[in-house]
Amino acid sequence: MARSGTPRVLISRPLPAAVAKRAEALFDVEWRDTNAPMSAAEMRSALALYDGIMPTLGDQFTDQIFAEFGRPRCRILANFGVGYNHIDVDSARAHGVTVTNTPGAVTDATADTAMTLLLMSARRAAEGERLVRSGAWEGWHPTQMLGLHVSGKTVGIVGMGRIGQAIARRCHFGFGMKVLYANRSAREMAFEAEQVSLNDLAARADVVVIAVPGGAETHHMIGADFFAAMQSHAHFINIARGDVVQETALIEALQNGAIGGAGLDVYEFEPEVPEALRQLNNVTLLPHLGTAALDVRTDMGMLVLNNLEAFFKGETPPNAL
Numbered sequence: 001m002a003r004s005g006t007p008r009v010l011i012s013r014p015l016p017a018a019v020a021k022r023a024e025a026l027f028d029v030e031w032r033d034t035n036a037p038m039s040a041a042e043m044r045s046a047l048a049l050y051d052g053i054m055p056t057l058g059d060q061f062t063d064q065i066f067a068e069f070g071r072p073r074c075r076i077l078a079n080f081g082v083g084y085n086h087i088d089v090d091s092a093r094a095h096g097v098t099v100t101n102t103p104g105a106v107t108d109a110t111a112d113t114a115m116t117l118l119l120m121s122a123r124r125a126a127e128g129e130r131l132v133r134s135g136a137w138e139g140w141h142p143t144q145m146l147g148l149h150v151s152g153k154t155v156g157i158v159g160m161g162r163i164g165q166a167i168a169r170r171c172h173f174g175f176g177m178k179v180l181y182a183n184r185s186a187r188e189m190a191f192e193a194e195q196v197s198l199n200d201l202a203a204r205a206d207v208v209v210i211a212v213p214g215g216a217e218t219h220h221m222i223g224a225d226f227f228a229a230m231q232s233h234a235h236f237i238n239i240a241r242g243d244v245v246q247e248t249a250l251i252e253a254l255q256n257g258a259i260g261g262a263g264l265d266v267y268e269f270e271p272e273v274p275e276a277l278r279q280l281n282n283v284t285l286l287p288h289l290g291t292a293a294l295d296v297r298t299d300m301g302m303l304v305l306n307n308l309e310a311f312f313k314g315e316t317p318p319n320a321l
Contacts (some may be wrong), residue, residue: 002017003121006027006028006231006308007027007028007029007051007052007294007308007312008027008028008030008049008051008052009023009028009029009030009050009051009052009053009054009308010029010030010032010034010052010053010054011023011025011029011031011054011071011097012032012038012050012053012055012129013032013034013053013054013080014031014032014033014036015080015297015301016037016294016297016298016301018104018197018302019184019298019301019304019305022302022305023301024220025307026309027052027144027304027308027312028307029234029295036058036059037059037060038055038058038059038141040060040065042062043055043061043065044065044068047065047066047069047073047074047283048069048072048073048074048075048098049073049139050073050074051074051075051268051312052074052075052076052077052078052130052308052311053074053076053077053078053102053320054078054079054080054304054308055077055079055086055087056079056080056198057083057086057288058146058275059084059086059087060086061077061087061091061092061188062088063088063091063183064087064093065088066091066092066097066167066189067118068094069096069318071095071096072095072096072295074096074097075089075096075097075098075311076093076098076099076100076307076308076311076312076317077098077099077100078099078100078304078305078308078311078317079099079100079102079304080300080301080304081101081102081104081106081278081291081300082096082101082102082103082106082213083213083241084099084101084213084321085133085137085214085215086214087099088321089321095176095185098311098317098320099320099321100304100307100311100317100318100319100320100321101319102161102241102299102300102303102304102307102319103319104162104303105161105276105291105296105299106216106300107163107289107301108166108292109290109291109292109293109296110166110239110290110291111163111167112170113164113165113168113172113239113265113286113290113291114167114209114211114233114237114239115167115174115264115318116263116286117263117274117286118150118155118207118235118237118240118263119150120204120263121237121261121262121263121283121284122147122148122149122207122235122260122261123143123148124147124282125146125250125259126196126284126285127281127282128145128199129224130281131145133165133176135156136193140150141240146219147165148206148233148235148260150175150177150206150207151175151176151177151251151270152175152176152177152178152180152209153175153177153178153180154177154178154204154205154207155167155168155170155171155177155180155205155206155207155208155305156180156181156182156196156201156202156205156207156208156209157179157181157182157208157209157211157282158182158183158198158201158205158208158209158210158211158212158221158222159181159182159210159212159213159240160181160182160183160187160193160209160211161211161212161213162210163211163239164181164183164209165187165189167211167265167278168181168189168193169190169191172191172193176215177207177241178192178194178241179191179192179193179194180192180193180195180196180200180201180204180205181193181195181196181199181201182195182196182197182201183195184210184309185286190293192238192263197227198221199224199226199229201229202226202227202229202230203229203230204278205230205231205234206231206233206234206235207234207235207236207237208234208235208236208237208240209237209238210222210231210236210238210239210240210244210245211239211240212240212241212244213240213241213243214240214243214244215241218240218241218244218247219244220243220244220245220270221241222245222246222249222250222253223236223245223249224249224253226249226252226255226277227249227252227258227259228258230253230258230259231238231259232257232258232259232260233260233268234259234260235259235260235261235262235263236250236259236261236263237252237260237262237263238262238263238264238266239265239266239290241266242264242266242267242268242269242270243268245268246268247267247268247269247277250262250277251274251276251277251280253300254277254282254283255276255280256279260282261284262282262283262284263283263284263286264277264283264284264285264286265286265288266288266290270288271287273285299304299312303318303319304321306318307319307320
């Protein structure tokens, strides 16, 4: 039963039990019982019916969704996730809607996923597992599945925000790697890290890791010219957003042996993964596992609730954009 005066909130995906329990205590909650993205009709209806909405990746709150409203009933989109390129923040603001996200909680988990992909790609782990599962493995020999030994090599990180810096620390302190980075501004690090141009990074790095936010500014930031500049043994890792990379150019680089391999957790037209990419042995493909740990997803949900609770108390949400 609805509680008088209690904000009515739509939560767009099932969430961990601890988050759900707290949400129910704080708000008059409506739950979507599907993990499918919200349709345009659902989003427009939600803006009219709820005081707040928790959207997440795939829920495309574009300018067209807001267009029919002056000031919708919904006053806050509390995004579940640090990335918010699926929300037109400027349009939301123009219609009186605050947007928040969940930074901090995702940093280490996403950096760990980058390292997982870095090692899996460099050491051909996914390819090796497929070989064992196929029953075709004939046993160890000295030249079997030789990969790239990453210790002491050079990593190039595109984007040196919280996640980029966490990746850099792991590479430097864990593997003694030299760190190059491309970023709009210089960063003070506790170890030597060299700021370089994007092209210089591509040419010098043994492993490239993409860690920039999604959005219009970074759409197709990485394309054919970047892959042509990379060394033929180098590996390419993307844990950012799929559309930062021109996927057709990446596929061509992998097919032609222009780069040594790739590790991907995100895709340009996610969840669609091109057949050409799935057929390649020199790429490791994960199903967007970046923050997929129970405690991390719980922390993210709690940040969503913190943002909603502060907003409805008349305070500035801690993670307002």
